[in-house]
Amino acid sequence: MARRLRFPSAPAAAAWSHFIFRFGIYQHSFWSYRPRFGAGSGNCGGLDDRERCYDADLLFSHCLASTVSNSFPFAGAQRRRGNPDVADELEDAMKIGFIAMSGLRLCDVELLNLGLTFPGVSRRKNAIEALPSLGLLTLAGMTPLHIAVEYLEVRDVDLENLPSDFDAVAISTLTATADEACRLAARFKSIGTKVILGGLHISALPSEAKRHADAIVIGEGESTWPEIVRDLEGGKLNVVYDGRLKPFDLAHSPMPRFELLAPDRYPRFTVQTQRGCPWRCEFCAASIRISPQFKVKPVDRVIAEIRRLKQLWRDPFVEFADDNAFVNRAHSKQMMRALARENIRWFTETDLSIAQDPELLRLMREAGCAQVLIGFESPSRPVLHGVEQRSDWKARQWENYRTAVERIQRTGITVNGCFVLGLDGAGHEQFDDVFDFVRESGLYDVQITFLTPFPGTPLYDRFRNSGRLLAERAWNRCTLFDINFQPAAMSVTELRSGFENLGRRLYHPDFVRERSRRFLQNFRAARAEEGRAA
Numbered sequence: 001m002a003r004r005l006r007f008p009s010a011p012a013a014a015a016w017s018h019f020i021f022r023f024g025i026y027q028h029s030f031w032s033y034r035p036r037f038g039a040g041s042g043n044c045g046g047l048d049d050r051e052r053c054y055d056a057d058l059l060f061s062h063c064l065a066s067t068v069s070n071s072f073p074f075a076g077a078q079r080r081r082g083n084p085d086v087a088d089e090l091e092d093a094m095k096i097g098f099i100a101m102s103g104l105r106l107c108d109v110e111l112l113n114l115g116l117t118f119p120g121v122s123r124r125k126n127a128i129e130a131l132p133s134l135g136l137l138t139l140a141g142m143t144p145l146h147i148a149v150e151y152l153e154v155r156d157v158d159l160e161n162l163p164s165d166f167d168a169v170a171i172s173t174l175t176a177t178a179d180e181a182c183r184l185a186a187r188f189k190s191i192g193t194k195v196i197l198g199g200l201h202i203s204a205l206p207s208e209a210k211r212h213a214d215a216i217v218i219g220e221g222e223s224t225w226p227e228i229v230r231d232l233e234g235g236k237l238n239v240v241y242d243g244r245l246k247p248f249d250l251a252h253s254p255m256p257r258f259e260l261l262a263p264d265r266y267p268r269f270t271v272q273t274q275r276g277c278p279w280r281c282e283f284c285a286a287s288i289r290i291s292p293q294f295k296v297k298p299v300d301r302v303i304a305e306i307r308r309l310k311q312l313w314r315d316p317f318v319e320f321a322d323d324n325a326f327v328n329r330a331h332s333k334q335m336m337r338a339l340a341r342e343n344i345r346w347f348t349e350t351d352l353s354i355a356q357d358p359e360l361l362r363l364m365r366e367a368g369c370a371q372v373l374i375g376f377e378s379p380s381r382p383v384l385h386g387v388e389q390r391s392d393w394k395a396r397q398w399e400n401y402r403t404a405v406e407r408i409q410r411t412g413i414t415v416n417g418c419f420v421l422g423l424d425g426a427g428h429e430q431f432d433d434v435f436d437f438v439r440e441s442g443l444y445d446v447q448i449t450f451l452t453p454f455p456g457t458p459l460y461d462r463f464r465n466s467g468r469l470l471a472e473r474a475w476n477r478c479t480l481f482d483i484n485f486q487p488a489a490m491s492v493t494e495l496r497s498g499f500e501n502l503g504r505r506l507y508h509p510d511f512v513r514e515r516s517r518r519f520l521q522n523f524r525a526a527r528a529e530e531g532r533a534a
Helices: 062-068 084-091 109-115 119-128 134-142 175-190 200-204 206-212 221-234 299-312 329-339 352-356 358-366 398-409 429-441 458-465 492-506 509-533
Strands: 095-100 148-153 168-172 194-198 215-218 240-242 268-271 317-320 345-350 369-377 414-421 445-450
Touching: 095 134, 109 492, 134 148, 134 168, 134 221, 168 175, 175 194, 175 200, 175 206, 194 200, 194 206, 194 221, 200 206, 200 215, 206 215, 215 221, 221 240, 268 299, 299 329, 329 358, 345 352, 352 358, 352 369, 352 398, 358 369, 369 398, 398 414, 398 429, 398 509, 414 429, 414 492, 429 445, 429 492, 445 492
Parallel strands: 095 148, 095 168, 168 194, 194 215, 215 240, 268 317, 317 345, 345 369, 369 414, 414 445
Antiparallel strands: none
16 A cells, blocks of 8 residues: 655755655655644634544445445444434444554664755655555545544654554554564554554565564455454454455545544645556565556546545645556546646656657646656666566666656656666766766756665565575665665675765755756746747
C-alpha cells in the first residue's frame, strides 16, 4: 500500500533544492486525534465530527458494500445521529488504530545535518513528515462504520503510555522502520491489543514478520481487509492474509477517510490513479513488489477523491501516488481532461516517454501539473545497461534524456531528475557526470540517493549471493541515504565522500537560483513562441 515520495514546488516560485524521496520508500504520517471541522478550523467543508455518518456507498464501492452488508449490519443508513439503539451499540464498538511509521530515518547523522543546512532540504524533510499515508486511509475507508477508527503517527505514540482503547492496531511499515515497528508491535501485544502488520517490508519477508504480530498482510491490503475485520469481530484471526491470491480491482476502491486528518497539519495529500509499473528495475521496492500487474483506477473514482479533498481543504495540493503515471495513454488523457475542471495543482512520478506526446504535455499543463519526478538513474549509457531488467528500457532511452527535460519544462512543468549513486559500472566520474548533466540539461530539481538493496528485490538477492552486503539484516540502513553494500569500483568511504561533495554542489543556493532562472527564461520564451504562432 505504501507508495513512493516525490515533491514539487510550483514552477513560478523560487527554486527549492531537495534531498527528496521516491514513492514506496517511506511511509507517511498520521494525526492522532479525530478532528471537528467547522468555523475557524481552517477547513471549508463545514462538517462536524458528530455528523460523519456517511452511507456505506460513500465509503465502499457498490460491489464491496453489497458483499459486506450482511456481515456488518450497522454500516450505512442505520448509523444516524440521535438513534439511541445505534448509540448504545457504539458505546461497546470495536476500535481499530491505524499506525504509520512516519518520518525520515537516517543512520548517517552527519549527512542528515549537512542536508538540513540547505533550506530546500529542510522544507522537504518537513513535507515528508507531514504527508498522510494513503494506504491506511484507504483501509479505514473499507472499515464498517460501526467500528471506530483512529489514525496515529508513530512519533505521537508514547511507548510508556500506550493507548489502551484499541481492540487492534494495524501497523504499516517499510524496511527502514521495520525493527521499530516490531518493537511497537511487541508493546501493544503486551497490553492485550491484537497487532496486524502490513506494508512493503512485511510482504518482502513474511516469515520474519509472523514472529512479531497476531496477523500479517501480504500483498495488497484491500484484498484481505474485509476478511480481517470479520475475523477480528469473530475472535479468530488467521496468522497470514495473502492478498496475492486475489488481486484487487481498483474499480472497487473505497473512498479514503480523509476527514480523519487534522485540518491544519497536512500541506498536501495523496491520491492514487493506478498501481504498478511496466518496467522492472533491479533496485525498485515500490508497488510492483506487491502488485506485479499494472492496473488503473476509473477516472470517476479519482475525481470523487479529489472533490472530497476539496470539500475538506481549500486548494489542496495533490501528489498522485503512482509509480509510473501516464503508462496507459488513453486513461491518462481522459484523466487530464477531467482534472482540468477541478482547478488543483498536483505532482506525480512518471518516465521520460511523456516528452514524446505533445498532446499529453498540453493536457497535463491545462490540468494543473506542477512537477513530474523522473528516474534517470545515471547520465551514463554503459552504467544504465541492465538496470531495467525486462527490456533494458532505461539504457535504450539514454539518448533522449536531455531532449525530454527540455520539452517537458518548456510547457511550464518542472522536472525533478533522480540519480542513483553507486550503480555497478559507475566509477569516480559519476559525481561529475551527474553535476554536468544537471547543469547542461537545466533540470529544475534533482534528487540523489545511494543504491539501496531492499529485501525482496533482485538487487538484494544478487548482493547477498555475491557477498557484497555489508550487513545482511541492516534494515535501518535501507533509507536511500545510508550505504549497506560494497561498491564495485570504489570504497564505501569514497562513495560517501563523493555523494557529500556532489550534494554540496547541487544544492548550493547559487546553483539552485541559476536553474530556476533558466527554467523561467525557457518557459517564457516557449510561451512567446506559442503566442506568435497563434
